Amino acid sequence: DAGVIQSPRHEVTEMGQEVTLRCKPISGHDYLFWYRQTMMRGLELLIYFNNNVPIDDSGMPEDRFSAKMPNASFSTLKIQPSEPRDSAVYFCASRPGTANYGYTFGSGTRLTVV
């Protein structure tokens, strides 16, 4: 298995632009999570899905952030409009429904908003 695949690896964009981050979870994993990592706040859970349905989006910082999972093999996290304080590394993770498994993380997308 190729693991959790995120794209792009790096994104540099100007303030005000729309940014879309992509994630392909491991096949067969029922849960998908989006995390944001910054020096100041560490790892924060933004939203997670179960069987493509958003379960908890309480970590989404503002209405500028939205996430979708149109099918079991693809999810997007969109920021519109982007701001410099959104600069961070965004991780996607997935896991099966069985309780004994931990998460498998992607390599992350490093977002820089200038």
Added chain:
Amino acid sequence: AQSVTQLDSQVPVFEEAPVELRCNYSSSVSVYLFWYVQYPNQGLQLLLKYLSGSTLVESINGFEAEFNKSQTSFHLRKPSVHISDTAEYFCAVRGAGSYQLTFGKGTKLSVIP
């Protein structure tokens, strides 16, 4: 809700010396505990986990952690570190009945030659 405290943000240690990375948690329900490792410019990788049973759990590369319920701790230890252990280590907790992991702020382990 659960929370995790990693008391040390950075831990420098000489090669072949022992190390302990501290982790304390709080939760109103029973918990599952995890340690993840993040190498530079990479995602997090599961190092070891405690789900039930023996309170001492081990990883394949010589790390171990012990679940101490009375002290609400899950400290990570290694008797002799290598240069390749240089990374950031995250402790995480998941409450029973929840699918969410709550992470600590991480501890950067620097192994000095």
